Amino acid sequence: MVSASQALAPASRAxxxxxxxxxxxxxxxxxxxxxxxxxxxxxxxAGHFQTRSLKTETKRQGLDxxxxxxxxxxxxxxxxxxxxxxxxxxxxxxxxLDHSAPSVAxxxxxxxxxxxxxxxxxxxxxxxxxSGISVAAVATAFPSGRASMKVKLLDTEDxxxxxxxxxxxxxxxxxxxxxxxxxxxxxxxxxxxxxxxxDGSYAHLKVILETGELATLDNVRVASQLxxxxxxxxxxxxxxxxxxxxxxxxxxxxxxxxxxxxxxxGEFVGYKPAGGIRAAKDALRYLVAxxxxxxxxxxxxxxxxxxxxxxxxxxxxxxQKMTTGHYSGPDYVSVD
Amino acid sequence: MxxxxxxxxxxSTSILKLQKQYGLFIDGKFQGSRGKSFATISPxxxxxxxxxxxxxxADVDKAVKAARxxxxxxWSRMPGSERAKYLFRIARIIQERSRELAVAExxxxxxxxxxxxxxxxxxxxAWFFYYAGWADKLEFATGGATPQxxxxxxxxxxxxxxxxxxxxxxxxxxxxGNTVVLKPAETTPLTALLFAEICQEADxxxxxxxxxxxxxxxxxxxxxxxxxxxxxxxxxTRVGRQIAKxxxxxxxxxxxxxxGKGANIVFDDAPIDEAIEGIVSGIFFNQxxxxxxxxxxxxxxxxxxxxxxxxxxxxxxLRLGDPLDxxxxxxxxxxxxxxxTITEIANSGEVEGASRWSSSCDIPSKGFWFPPTxxxxxxxxxxxxxEEIFGPxxxxxxxxxxxxxxxxxxxxxxxxSAGVWTEKASRMLSVVDKLQAGVVWANxxxxxxxxxxxxxYQESGYGREGGVAGLLAYLKTPIxxxxxx
Numbered sequence: 001m002v003s004a005s006q007a008l009a010p011a012s013r014a015x016x017x018x019x020x021x022x023x024x025x026x027x028x029x030x031x032x033x034x035x036x037x038x039x040x041x042x043x044x045x046a047g048h049f050q051t052r053s054l055k056t057e058t059k060r061q062g063l064d065x066x067x068x069x070x071x072x073x074x075x076x077x078x079x080x081x082x083x084x085x086x087x088x089x090x091x092x093x094x095x096x097l098d099h100s101a102p103s104v105a106x107x108x109x110x111x112x113x114x115x116x117x118x119x120x121x122x123x124x125x126x127x128x129x130x131s132g133i134s135v136a137a138v139a140t141a142f143p144s145g146r147a148s149m150k151v152k153l154l155d156t157e158d159x160x161x162x163x164x165x166x167x168x169x170x171x172x173x174x175x176x177x178x179x180x181x182x183x184x185x186x187x188x189x190x191x192x193x194x195x196x197x198x199d200g201s202y203a204h205l206k207v208i209l210e211t212g213e214l215a216t217l218d219n220v221r222v223a224s225q226l227x228x229x230x231x232x233x234x235x236x237x238x239x240x241x242x243x244x245x246x247x248x249x250x251x252x253x254x255x256x257x258x259x260x261x262x263x264x265x266g267e268f269v270g271y272k273p274a275g276g277i278r279a280a281k282d283a284l285r286y287l288v289a290x291x292x293x294x295x296x297x298x299x300x301x302x303x304x305x306x307x308x309x310x311x312x313x314x315x316x317x318x319x320q321k322m323t324t325g326h327y328s329g330p331d332y333v334s335v336d
Numbered sequence: 337m338x339x340x341x342x343x344x345x346x347x348s349t350s351i352l353k354l355q356k357q358y359g360l361f362i363d364g365k366f367q368g369s370r371g372k373s374f375a376t377i378s379p380x381x382x383x384x385x386x387x388x389x390x391x392x393x394a395d396v397d398k399a400v401k402a403a404r405x406x407x408x409x410x411w412s413r414m415p416g417s418e419r420a421k422y423l424f425r426i427a428r429i430i431q432e433r434s435r436e437l438a439v440a441e442x443x444x445x446x447x448x449x450x451x452x453x454x455x456x457x458x459x460x461x462a463w464f465f466y467y468a469g470w471a472d473k474l475e476f477a478t479g480g481a482t483p484q485x486x487x488x489x490x491x492x493x494x495x496x497x498x499x500x501x502x503x504x505x506x507x508x509x510x511x512x513g514n515t516v517v518l519k520p521a522e523t524t525p526l527t528a529l530l531f532a533e534i535c536q537e538a539d540x541x542x543x544x545x546x547x548x549x550x551x552x553x554x555x556x557x558x559x560x561x562x563x564x565x566x567x568x569x570x571x572x573t574r575v576g577r578q579i580a581k582x583x584x585x586x587x588x589x590x591x592x593x594x595x596g597k598g599a600n601i602v603f604d605d606a607p608i609d610e611a612i613e614g615i616v617s618g619i620f621f622n623q624x625x626x627x628x629x630x631x632x633x634x635x636x637x638x639x640x641x642x643x644x645x646x647x648x649x650x651x652x653x654l655r656l657g658d659p660l661d662x663x664x665x666x667x668x669x670x671x672x673x674x675x676x677t678i679t680e681i682a683n684s685g686e687v688e689g690a691s692r693w694s695s696s697c698d699i700p701s702k703g704f705w706f707p708p709t710x711x712x713x714x715x716x717x718x719x720x721x722x723e724e725i726f727g728p729x730x731x732x733x734x735x736x737x738x739x740x741x742x743x744x745x746x747x748x749x750x751x752x753s754a755g756v757w758t759e760k761a762s763r764m765l766s767v768v769d770k771l772q773a774g775v776v777w778a779n780x781x782x783x784x785x786x787x788x789x790x791x792x793y794q795e796s797g798y799g800r801e802g803g804v805a806g807l808l809a810y811l812k813t814p815i816x817x818x819x820x821x
Contacts (some may be wrong), residue, residue, distance in 0.1 A: 036759045038779050041610025051450055053662035061339055130688035256609050263645075291340050292653050297337055 014185075014229045016058055017265070020260075024154065024182035031181060031225055037217040039251055046248035049289045059240055059284070063319045066283040067094055070104040071136055071272065071305045081116040084109055088120035090334050091133055097332060099242045105301040106134035106166060110142075111155060114162035128156035136166035136206070139211050141212075141227065143239035145170040150188065156194040159203075159334075165241040166204040167195050170239060173213045176223060184223075188230035206234035206272055206305075211250045220250055226331065234270035240307065245275025246290060255293040262294075271298065274307025280318040283311055342655075345662045347449045349434045353586070354356045358525070360395055361532035361550065363402035364542025367368070369395050376525055379446035380659050380668040380703040388525045390637075399546040400563040403488040403515040406543030411515050416472030423468030423511060425538040430461040430503075433534065435819040437527055441499055441660045444526040446668030446704070447622050449660050450465065459784060460503035461612040463802075466786035467511035469808050474512065474624045477807050484812040485513035486589055487565035490769050492555045493528075494571045495521035495670050496625040498728075502528055502688060505547060505568050506799045512810035514566070515544045519558055521571075522551040523671050564588060566810070570627075573724075573750075573795050591799025592790055593627065595724040596752030598773065599745035600630030600781065603738075606757035612646050614755060614781040619780050620654060620708050623669055624728040627796075628753035631779055632721060634741050637734040644712060644732065648693060651708045653731065656697040666697075669704040669727065677707050678727030685711045686719040690731070716747055724750070739764060742770045751793025757783045774800070 015022045018030045048286045056061055074083060087107055095101035103124070107117050111335045118125055119133045137159035141147035147155075156167055169191045175183045188207055195203040206226040211220050227235050235254055238245035251273055260271045271290070277283055283306060289300045298304050311335040320328045354523060359366040371390040378385055391399075411419070430437065437460075438452035447456075466538040469646050474483035489509045493501040498520055509516050520528035532547045548554060552575070559567045559579050566589035569579055573594040600618045602611050618630025635643050659667035686692050690711040699705045706727055714721050714731040719730050735741040747756055754773040758764050768776045774792045777783060784790070789805035791797060799809050 003420045035606070035608040038607035038610035040780065041607060041613055045610070047614055051454070052342070054342060056343040057337060058339065058343040061337065064337070190411075287339065294720075296338060297339055304589070 003040045011232075017229060022167050027181050027185060027226075028179075031222045034109065034221055034225055037221050039217055042237065042249045042252050045252050046089060046289070047283050049248060049292065050290045052285070054284050054288070055073045059320075062284045062287050062314055063280060063322065064305065065287060065299055065316050066101055066280070067312065067319070068102045068105060069227055069301045069305050070315070071102045071106045071108040071274075071307050072311050072312055073139060073240070073274075073307055074107040075108070075110060079110060079113055081113070084113045084116045085120040088117055090254075092121075092124050092310070094312060095320065096334055097328070099321065101316060101319060103133055106136045106303055108136040108138065108168065108307065110141055111159040111162065111164070114159050114164045118163040127163075134165040136168055137162075137164040137167045138216060138239075140169040142168070142170055143241040145172050146174075147191065152187070153190060154192045156191050158194055160197060163217055164203055166206060167191070168206040168208055168236060170210060171223065171226050171227065173210055176214070176219070181226060185226055186231045188227060190230065192231045204233045206270075208236045208239055208274075209253045210239055210242055211237045211246075212244045217249065217253050220284065221252045223255060224254050225261075227270050228257065232269060234256055234272050234305070236272040236274055238273075238275040238307075238308065240275035243276075246273030246307075251286065251289055258295045258298070268297070270303040270305065272305040272307055276316065277306055277308050278310050279312070280314045283315060285294040314326075339430070340770065342663045346658060347439060347442070347662060349439050349443065349660065352439050352443070352524075354386050355551055357389075358759070359389060360391050360399070360528045360549040361529065361535075361545075362395070362543075363546070364398045364500050364536065364540075365404075366532070371395060372570040375668070376444060376523065378443050378703075379767055380700070381672050382702055383528065385443055388415040388529070388549040389499060389518075390550040391557075392555045392578065395548055395552065396557040397563075399517045399548050400488060400490075400558075400561050402543035403517050404563055405545055407487055407515040410541045411510075411544050412415055412513050416474060416490040416513070417509060419513065419546070420468045420471035422538055423464050423471060423507060426534060426540070427461050427464035427468060429534045429537055430457065430464060433530070434458070434461070435501060437624050438532060439660070440526045440530055442667070444524050445498060446659050446670050447625075448664040448666070448667045451622060451667075456500045456574070462499075463503040463507045463786045467507035467716050467807065471511040474538060474778070474807070475742075476809065478811060480691060483512070486810065486812060487514060488563060489514045489566045489568060489810065490558045490561065491514045491568045492559060492571065492695065493518065493520055495722065496622060496627070498529065498724075500526035500594045501570055502531055504806075505570075508801070509568070509810045512807060514810055517546045517548060517558060517564070518572070519548050519555050525549040531684065541762070544765075548604065550716075554758075561581070567577045567619040568799075568809070569593070573797075576797060583683050583733055591801075592797035593799070593801060594795060594797040595629045596750045596792065596796050597632060597651040597724050598628055598630045598746045598753035598755070599632045599634050599748075599771075601741050601745055601757065602635045602754040603741075603758040603760075603763065604636045604645060606760050607759055608639070608646065608819075610644065611757040612643070614757065614777075614779070615647055616650055616654070618755060619668060619730045620651070620728050623667055624795055625670060626727055626782065627724075628746055628775060628782070629726075630729060630753065630755050632745075633732045634732055634735050634744055635732060638739075640734050641733075644710075648710065651695050651710070651770075652697075654708055655696060656705065656707065658696070658702060666708060666728065669706050672704055674702040674726065675706060678725055678729060681719060681725045682709060682727075682729050685714070685718060685729075685731070687714075688718045688720070690714045690720060693699060708755050716744060722748070732809065738767055746770075748771045749795045752791075752796035
């Protein structure tokens with residue numbers, strides 16, 4: 001248990017939201033005061049988005065939007081600088097047959113690959129071109145998060161120093177499930193501080209809840225609020241290493257959390273479902289959920305991302321179908 | 337173009353092959369009539385779909401006679417297991433022709449295709465499947481007493497769920513061994529006529545099901561016909577009362593499923609986001625043309641503002657327009673007459689001092705439409721809190737304690753439905769127990785299942801449809817002669 005004096009330090013904002021001093025107890029009382037989630041109702045709401053029918057112009061618009069919001073990801077033990085260069089090239093030229101196809105939002109890699117990704121992006125890196133591509137790094141002993149705080153912070157600082165624009169951290173699910181909410185809060189706050197660059201700016205922080213390990217939608221709602229309160233720029237469902245990863249019912253709850261935060265404070269927090277979204281059709285359903293729950297402002301790479309790898313090619317194939325009128329097949333898109 | 341301006345995604349009507357004119361379905365075939373023909377129109381476009389005939393009292397007589405012959409000679413003598421086969425066959429044909437039926441229902445009624453496709457037609461099929469299973473097991477419903485059917489049943493159904501209401505009436509009646517003469521509503525005869533074709537396709541013996549179209553006069557001739565053994569009516573309380581009067585002093589059995597003014601009670605510990613969905617489905621499902629609609633929202637005072645701001649925000653995302661478009665949430669009002677009624681009562685709300693809020697959605701120029709509307713500051717004495725509006729109009733009242741919520745919820749001459757939203761199980765059980773309503777939904781709303789009885793208290797009618805209770809309504813009250821062996 002973290003003592004209140006040292007742990008919940010740079011948190012004046014959270015304190016003003018709670019309307020009291022920040023302590024393990026006040027935090028728990030606030031989070032337990034959130035409305036509960038009725039699972040059957042949340043599933044029904046998710047089912048509703050699956051019945052929306054997106055045709056013609058809306059489908060075309062949705063496919064382009066979805067491509068622009070992909071965090072093209074490779075998180076394998078076997079990753080090499082060559083593989084990352086290949087991923088970067090795919091991120092820039094998403095459709096080898098049509099260079100008018102939009103680029104993705106970011107490439108997402110392990111910390112040691114950040115330098116290679118930045119170098120491969122060259123002029124297309126967001127630091128050179130504001131409409132360019134960002135580099136996101138997973139950090140904090142991804143995917144399990146089982147390491148000392150010292151290691152997690154070093155992991156983060158290292159990636160930021162190498163040029164990462166965005167950090168995807170994992171929460172300590174063990175601490176969350178055993179009720180040590182203050183500890184989870186504190187870790188997020190400290191990782192956020194580790195995202196600070198020498199010039200005073202911050203790398204964007206995405207907080208992965210690993211909803212597949214949180215077991216209930218009530219927990220998802222509480223963890224979402226906790227992460228937002230601790231300063232997350234984005235809340236993200238999953239590492240992709242645990243099943244189930246992103247689902248629509250979980251997305252309903254997390255989107256309600258970012259919407260409610262916006263309605264209460266006027267601040268925008270982003271949302272990133274990750275893992276398990278492979279078909280363009282599924283991606284379009286997510287866009288519908290985002291637009292109908294949170295609002296159309298969230299249909300923007302600054303506020304919504306897909307964490308995915310194979311999804312991009314299906315989006316591109318569907319886009320080719322819309323443009324040319326026929327399916328091209330998997331040989332007409334690049335494999336990574 | 338904004339992403340949320342979804343491009344049109346209309347369901348094709350090409351699957352629907354309609355006749356230019358329909359006769360009456362009597363004794364297994366479509367027959368002509370001396371009655372005058374009238375158009376059935378699509379309320380979304382005001383265009384004529386097809387023409388049907390207004391059955392005369394001579395036609396009613398012919399239909400009742402055909403049903404009597406079929407009852408005496410065929411249906412009442414047939415073993416239950418054989419009746420079951422026909423009902424199963426009808427259920428399967430409804431499923432096979434579901435897309436066609438969904439399109440027909442949406443055209444004729446004005447309700448969104450997503451509702452006919454995902455709710456009306458599947459529920460109709462489910463009702464036939466369920467009661468098909470009962471046809472050879474009637475003694476288990478009567479507790480061992482010999483089951484006795486009534487004979488010929490006269491059934492009059494409303495326009496809000498045309499095929500589903502038909503299924504609710506016809507399936508248990510046939511399973512119990514009765515034959516029927518059914519009159520669909522004047523404005524929505526289409527799916528009942530397609531159902532007549534389904535009866536032919538299923539080789540149902542002639543005269544077991546007879547469908548006669550027409551308006552109130554035809555309905556009156558049917559329910560007052562001396563050859564009818566039981567009347568089953570779903571519709572307005574006003575007409576239900578007339579029927580009860582005209583049958584007084586006769587041995588004709590009667591069940592009535594009438595109006596409602598359901599209370600949807602939201603406590604401060606409710607799952608708020610799901611409660612919002614339940615409120616929306618409770619009053620805007622089927623444009624509020626639902627007898628069990630949650631048309632009175634009772635919300636605990638301390639969460640009133642939060643619930644209302646979330647609710648209005650949610651209502652703004654509802655899409656009103658072409659019912660055949662797969663993305664439409666709110667369709668057309670079924671008729672000009674109904675639109676006038678809704679408009680008149682809604683206007684009284686403003687006059688009596690409640691505040692009106694309506695969705696800013698665009699209203700099509702042709703057809704009959706009413707935007708989703710919410711009244712706040714409603715007092716229990718206002719007309720909009722008392723009368724059934726049967727449209728997309730929600731009246732919001734507040735309460736402070738569970739006792740006050742129960743008192744206000746029960747303060748109605750009706751008693752068909754209610755909903756309760758709370759995450760506290762003990763409160764749920766104690767409140768549900770004290771509500772005078774035939775069906776109470778806990779943390780959900782508008783859920784239907786063939787195994788579950790449905791019906792009302794007080795002016796919402798008597799008798800139950802669905803489940804074993806719904807089956808017993810089509811059997812004579814058993815006289816027990818001894819214990820069950």
